[in-house]
Amino acid sequence: MKKFLLVALLVLTACSSESEKQYYQLPAGEGVIAPMNTDRVTAQRHLWLSHITVSDYLAGTGLVYQTSDVRYVMASSNLWASPLEQQLQQTMTATLSKALPGWLVSSQQTHTGQDKLEMAVTGFHGRYDGQVIIQGEWLLTHDERVVKRPFLLTLKQNEDGYDALVRSLAQGWQQVGLNIAKEVSLLE
Template sequence: MKTGFLLSGITALATLTLLAACSSSVELRYYQLPQTAVVTVLPAANAPVLYVEPVMVASFLNTNALILQTSAVELHKTTQHQWAEALDQQLKRLLVNGLQQALPAYRVTSQQPGSDAMRLLVQVEQFHGQQQGIALVSGRFHLLKGDKVQSQSFQLRLPQPDEGYPALVDTLGQGWQQAITQFAAAVSSMAPVTNS
């Protein structure tokens, strides 16, 4: 009789533990940056080539977790809110697509080209939110063409229109598009394309 009661008690305790674990399990949410419409651009066969190097992100951003800055010196890696794809891969894909649209006279590629191509290297130092509802997008970019090198920083602070992680991701995406516009302007000024 005692054994049956003990087994019933253990079974009940195990069931309650399992139910408690299920009810308190955290639902993961996955995000990707807003995608821009891909427009097919066919530059001329002799169009100048712009090679986009892999985007480099700061080591604290090299994670699946979205990052939230909670004070001047504290960063929090979220556990429930994750990137659906590696951040550097998303940034590079959006960068190539955005530059193809902004620079239709150039052949923008992420494939290793010949030595005469202009090269763009982007280093992202901030790509996260602040607890006050601000999205931070900053870093440096370098354009290399022959023996010419142009380096510039970019720094964007954008207010989120709403609270929450979906609004943060949308705002970070807008910030990245604004940065791409800066990169395109620098390319155009460094190596303008003339119509012959």
């Protein structure tokens, strides 16, 4: 009986010492999502955000934090609520839709010959010096022309903690989208 009580006590202690998991979702940002017109979508231009890929170290469920110039930690209790690639795709589609009036921006191909945007994200994490890093490149195919641009955004994280990290990442990701929209709108 003493053995059973000791085992039960150890199990309860182990269970209570596990940290509670926290789940995070990128906020779309205030004023980013355009209201939907359910009657009819009329657009002069079409942009297909075909896919966004992330580096392997970002593809896990945990948020990533860089602890030194060469070391990265993947959080085990602070997790993305849905796959990061999916969140990046959804928020980028919303940002571009709002920033490109007169365009239909979609994550689905609507017809052949439309402009196509692909993105590769190689950095999307917090860093030991209080900075947030968003890095990668985008590739736009437009009228048989290809435009390729790198992006690197370093933002100051104003507060400590994962909530602030996720908000800063979302703010930076929105800025990347606005920068892409400026370049896309200049194409003829």
